[in-house]
Amino acid sequence: MTTLKKLLATSAFTLVAAAGTAQAASLTLYCSAQEDWCQLVANTFEETSGIEVNMTRKSSGETFAQIKAESSNPRGDIWWGGTGDPHLQAAEEDLTMKYMSPMRDQLHPWAISQAESSGNRTIGIYSGALGYGYNTDLLKAAGLKAPTCWADLLDPSFDGHVQMANPNSSGTAYTTLATIVQLFGEDKGFEFMAGLHANINQYTKSGSAPIKAAARGESTVGIVFMHDAVKQAVAGFPITVVAPCEGTGYEIGSMSIIDGARNEDSAKAFYDWALTTEAQNLALEVNAFQVPSNKSSNTSPAAPNMDDIKLIDYNFTLYGSSAERRRLLSKWDEDISTLAQ
Known part of the structure; x- marks a missing residue:
């Protein structure tokens, strides 16, 4: 059974069936990656899980400001994509919630480092x-x-x-x-x-x-x-x-569940799915050339080779x-x- 099929079998993904005749499960997704990637991710998750997705695309700084402004009455459930610094700031200000995904063992160390530096309130999805x-x-x-x-x-x-x-x-x-x-x-x-x-x-x-x-x-x-x-x-x-x-x-592009999310189960389901190889490989369909955080995901040969770039020792903890x-x-x-x- 593939990783994706295993996730589909988890309780997070059975909430739609459990709802029965009740209102269908939904998810409000705040996305800070490129527009076509955001749309593809939202549509694919909706088709895969049966969870209705309402997606809004804004830049990282705008999304952080929105989540902060809505903190007394959160409207969003999960924030996917965008630079890691504002995700870390949101974590520090308790605007996002702790979550330990079962997918963590499949990720690159830099993705886990991002999670640990935030008290597990965010995680790396690409760099x-x-x-x-x-x-x-x-x-x-x-x-x-x-x-x-x-x-x-x-x-x-x-x-x-x-x-x-x-x-x-x-x-x-x-x-x-x-x-x-x-x-x-x-x-x-x-x-x-x-x-x-x-x-x-x-x-x-x-x-x-x-x-x-x-x-x-x-x-x-x-x-x-x-x-x-x-x-x-x-x-x-x-x-x-x-x-x-x-x-x-x-950057370490990140993902965070918004504290007080109205659809927490749907947010956790999306979070786990977004860390799978299948979900991260969607980047290739829209020419998104970041390096994915799942070690088994594919990186385009056209993507910049991080090993060939002179990178500084970026202090995410301080500047986030x-x-x-x-x-x-x-x-x-x-x-x-x-x-x-």
Whole structure:
């Protein structure tokens, strides 16, 4: 019997049958991954389990803010996808509940480490490295030298050519801010962010929007997770993907059950299912190029090879804490967002 069939036989998945003539089981899913992946995951789980899924897609920062705002009367049941830092903050603030899935023994150590650092209130479902991508046609037309490092993006010749998301709404952009601070130290890191600000043409709400803009020819460079840049390149757009020479941070995309979930059994059923090989392999159907957390799941050959990227020792515990996240975002608001462009 396959892992998926075993899960289907568990009590969590029999709640629909147990309901009998009662109201059918349902699940409210908050999703912070790419839209097509969110939709595929929601539809497949609904078809597989018989549990009706109501899915809403928002960025990591927006979802965290929503869960916090709804904490006295939770409307969501489970939060799937998005950078791990806000998931850790939600765990610290008791906005999510402890859960030990029977699937844990099938996961990579980094996924379990994410769970343990949160008191088992979240878990890793995928990982991906931060970087940027650029439109080769626009770069050539502007006479710009191909960038290979973070520092290259500060060159005055890139004025108006760079786009990134706002770290208040985007987990990707918060990871960027935390990465730069860890790479260069806080003082030099904020000097970097100020220099970068001078070349930014727009701060978007969504973390993947900058590379989509680059693919459409609306911006030359987009600072994103590298897998998002790969997605545009594979789709045929003239995008070159860059792992910055100085080193870079990475994310552990996570999943958390919302504390006080109205449909807790459905949330646990989804949680277990989402950690299976079958569920994680759905990523390949929508060209999601993250590294999955289940050791038996497949990774696309087009995905960035994490072993070939110079990764920093990203401090998830510190930068996923409520106090540090609030402090950094406040400093960015005061010192960077107010600067003239």
